[in-house]
Amino acid sequence: MPRGPRLDAPGVLHHVMVRGIERRALFRDDRDRDDFLRRLGGFAEGRALTVYAWALLPNHVHLLVRTGTRPLARTMRSLLTGYAGAFNRRHRRAGHLFQNRYRSIVVEEEAYFLELVRYLHLNPLRGGVVADLRALDRYAYTGHAALMGKVSQGWQATGEVLGHFAKNPRRARAHYRAFVTAGVPLGRRPELQGGGLIRSLGGWQAVRALRRGREAYTADERILGSSEFVDAMLREVEGRETQEEKTLRRSVPLSTLVRRMGESMGVEPEGILGRSRARAATHARQILAYVWVERLGRRASELARVLGQTRGNVSLAAKQGAKLIRPWGNLIERWCR
Numbered sequence: 001m002p003r004g005p006r007l008d009a010p011g012v013l014h015h016v017m018v019r020g021i022e023r024r025a026l027f028r029d030d031r032d033r034d035d036f037l038r039r040l041g042g043f044a045e046g047r048a049l050t051v052y053a054w055a056l057l058p059n060h061v062h063l064l065v066r067t068g069t070r071p072l073a074r075t076m077r078s079l080l081t082g083y084a085g086a087f088n089r090r091h092r093r094a095g096h097l098f099q100n101r102y103r104s105i106v107v108e109e110e111a112y113f114l115e116l117v118r119y120l121h122l123n124p125l126r127g128g129v130v131a132d133l134r135a136l137d138r139y140a141y142t143g144h145a146a147l148m149g150k151v152s153q154g155w156q157a158t159g160e161v162l163g164h165f166a167k168n169p170r171r172a173r174a175h176y177r178a179f180v181t182a183g184v185p186l187g188r189r190p191e192l193q194g195g196g197l198i199r200s201l202g203g204w205q206a207v208r209a210l211r212r213g214r215e216a217y218t219a220d221e222r223i224l225g226s227s228e229f230v231d232a233m234l235r236e237v238e239g240r241e242t243q244e245e246k247t248l249r250r251s252v253p254l255s256t257l258v259r260r261m262g263e264s265m266g267v268e269p270e271g272i273l274g275r276s277r278a279r280a281a282t283h284a285r286q287i288l289a290y291v292w293v294e295r296l297g298r299r300a301s302e303l304a305r306v307l308g309q310t311r312g313n314v315s316l317a318a319k320q321g322a323k324l325i326r327p328w329g330n331l332i333e334r335w336c337r
Contacts, residue, residue, distance in 0.1 A: 009148025013066050013107040015116055018080065019099040020059040027056060028091065033141050036061070036083050037153075044155035046322045048075045052157050053116065054101065055142040062075040062120045070294055070322075076102050078315075107309075117161055118183040121147075133181060140153060143158075144180065148173055252296070252336045254306060260335045261288060264328065273306060283324050289314050 020026040027033045031032045040063075049072075053064035067075075079227050084097040107116060121136070121144035123129075130136045137148045145151040147158050149169075165175035258269045261284060271281035272288055285307070292298050293315065300314040307314065325332075 016063040018061040041155035053120040286321035289317035293318040
């Protein structure tokens with residue numbers, strides 16, 4: 001069955017999978033792994049994603065994340081493009097690093113959240129990367145070690161996961177560890193790898209047969225959840241485009257955007273576009289980069305030429321602007337009309 005467009009909306013839980021092209025290695029050493037985590041952590045700290053579980057395997061990556069206001073596709077494109085470029089430069093190679101586009105599955109939280117946390121974190125054990133659970137507890141390249149308190153990952157939402165087990169952190173870790181231990185004998189679980197009813201009922205043929213019966217079952221390979229959840233998710237995403245999103249798709253001229261921002265923030269346009277180091281002008285420039293790149297989806301290189309900066313500096317400014325935008329968030333639609 002053809003793969004449909006990605007499903008996404010703010011606050012949605014996703015199981016994301018990324019694979020190396022032709023099953024080749026995505027990580028050749030710990031320096032590669034650390035670089036990927038640094039980039040992932042940057043997006044988490046910038047609130048583009050909330051990261052609950054993750055595992056880096058030699059030729060693939062698993063993530064359990066919740067999206068913020070920034071679309072998942074944009075975050076993943078930035079993450080993977082940036083990492084692939086650094087990997088190729090470091091290892092003096094050229095060409096694609098990843099196999100096709102990443103795969104993302106929208107997850108019904110109540111039924112699958114903890115199951116997926118456990119499933120993702122057991123990947124290194126199932127794949128033979130670590131020998132046993134004791135080694136997994138200390139393995140730095142899965143979120144399990146952070147949940148166990150053995151490795152510090154300040155950007156990982158450990159508290160939200162452990163809060164499902166107990167209020168006391170020590171007791172929560174003990175219950176979580178027991179939960180993970182109980183998952184080891186379950187092995188590979190295809191029903192957690194996407195499709196919900198599709199996989200658990202035996203594939204699309206079984207789903208079609210059920211649909212011909214008295215009860216209607218809705219299934220979608222992009223969603224892991226019950227028939228009711230699939231129905232609700234499709235309705236929400238397909239009817240999602242708000243007036244704000246329609247406005248932000250329009251191509252507002254940079255000069256108009258800067259003028260409107262300046263009026264709101266009390267900063268002259270020349271101060272925003274110039275090299276002023278005044279705090280207000282610097283913050284306005286960073287917010288401009290955020291709105292231009294992240295909210296309007298325009299090229300960082302376009303803004304870089306106007307500002308007389310590098311594309312990398314504009315991308316960095318956009319990340320900094322994401323941390324400053326909250327007091328001005330309700331004005332973005334007006335700025336971009």
